[in-house]
Amino acid sequence: AAMKQTKGLEGDKMSIIKFEFNPKVGIDNPALTLTEDTDGEDVGQPRFYLLTKENTETFGFCLHEELGCQGHVIRQIELGGVAQRRGLQDGDRLLQVNGHFVDHMDHVRVVQKIKASGNQVLLAVLDGDSYEAAKSLGRDLSQMLPDDIRPRLCHVTRDRSGFGFSVSCPEGTKGTFQLSVLQDGPADRAGVPPGSWLLELNGDSVKSYSHTQLTKKLKQSGSKVTLLVASSAVEEFYRLRGLRVTAALADTSRLPFKVRELHLVKGPAGYGFLLKEDDCSLGGVGQFLWDVDVGLPAEQAGMKEGDRVLAVNGESIEGLDHEQTVRRIRARQDQVTLLVIDPAGDEFYHSVGFGAMVL
Numbered sequence: 001a002a003m004k005q006t007k008g009l010e011g012d013k014m015s016i017i018k019f020e021f022n023p024k025v026g027i028d029n030p031a032l033t034l035t036e037d038t039d040g041e042d043v044g045q046p047r048f049y050l051l052t053k054e055n056t057e058t059f060g061f062c063l064h065e066e067l068g069c070q071g072h073v074i075r076q077i078e079l080g081g082v083a084q085r086r087g088l089q090d091g092d093r094l095l096q097v098n099g100h101f102v103d104h105m106d107h108v109r110v111v112q113k114i115k116a117s118g119n120q121v122l123l124a125v126l127d128g129d130s131y132e133a134a135k136s137l138g139r140d141l142s143q144m145l146p147d148d149i150r151p152r153l154c155h156v157t158r159d160r161s162g163f164g165f166s167v168s169c170p171e172g173t174k175g176t177f178q179l180s181v182l183q184d185g186p187a188d189r190a191g192v193p194p195g196s197w198l199l200e201l202n203g204d205s206v207k208s209y210s211h212t213q214l215t216k217k218l219k220q221s222g223s224k225v226t227l228l229v230a231s232s233a234v235e236e237f238y239r240l241r242g243l244r245v246t247a248a249l250a251d252t253s254r255l256p257f258k259v260r261e262l263h264l265v266k267g268p269a270g271y272g273f274l275l276k277e278d279d280c281s282l283g284g285v286g287q288f289l290w291d292v293d294v295g296l297p298a299e300q301a302g303m304k305e306g307d308r309v310l311a312v313n314g315e316s317i318e319g320l321d322h323e324q325t326v327r328r329i330r331a332r333q334d335q336v337t338l339l340v341i342d343p344a345g346d347e348f349y350h351s352v353g354f355g356a357m358v359l
Helices: 082-086 107-116 128-136 211-219 230-240 322-330 343-351
Strands: 016-021 047-052 060-067 068-075 092-096 119-125 151-158 163-170 178-179 199-200 222-229 258-266 274-279 285-291 306-310 335-341
Touching: 060 107, 068 128, 092 107, 119 128, 163 211, 178 199, 199 211, 199 230, 199 335, 222 230, 274 322, 335 343
Parallel strands: none
Antiparallel strands: 016 047, 047 119, 060 068, 068 092, 092 119, 151 222, 163 178, 199 222, 258 335, 274 285, 285 306, 306 335
16 A cells, blocks of 8 residues: 556566766776765765667566656565665665756656657666655755766768768778868858768768778768767766677767648547558558548648658557557547657668667
């Protein structure tokens, strides 16, 4: 009676890489901390975990919301599993998901963020005692975390001057490319930070590329190129922890492709659209919107023919068949909220290995 569990994230297997960093000690120390406590209070420091799973696996823990217990609580870690062996602790409080501070967010929304992350998620947690101590001291928990640990995904369209960036790398090396960005050029307008490091080109890692190979790939990209880049500070954050930066962890706010949320209230003639299951252009099947009737709620909400449905009423439909999706849409009888993406955006995110649901 003293605990309320909100149905959330469950599972039994996961792979975890955990590193924390203190510049006063070596990076191989398994008990490194992010920073040192300087005010004498018994408050620990955040720990970072990169969790990776296969399609048939789950992340191996439950996320609880409990009466009399603040925060998003890590519970039910698999006994003897990877999570327990590597250090994720029962009672840890979740602070960040893929660089997004979540302590202040609604519990269901946090669960959705983890599920939407696909097969890889970066979590920042704080042990329960330290969390409660920090709360009692009135600390701003977001200040205990780095300002921005996300790389950036940028889509650059060439103009007459080119892409607006140049690439340099140490002679005789592979995979180490730093970008010089032309002010007010295409790359600058697309959000590429000056002096950033190039990690992926069009969804492919550049780790094994020579400068000549990279130049050739850029020429083959035509008029548009997608770059995964990281500032020096972000690159150092991941490198010191032995973590690979992927597009799934990226800041996508500057991309031209957006998911859309449509809120529909059923009218006398219904919603005014047809849901069809069809093959996706890049493999698998999906639920698509067609036959959008003029003047009815679907069109008025901004629905376009060919949009693919990603979520219904805030819940991902990944893995659901057509009938299951229809039941989700009908669940609230007279209204429904759909998360959708148009064909161009859908194709783009798949091409860079980035699930649109992450947005």
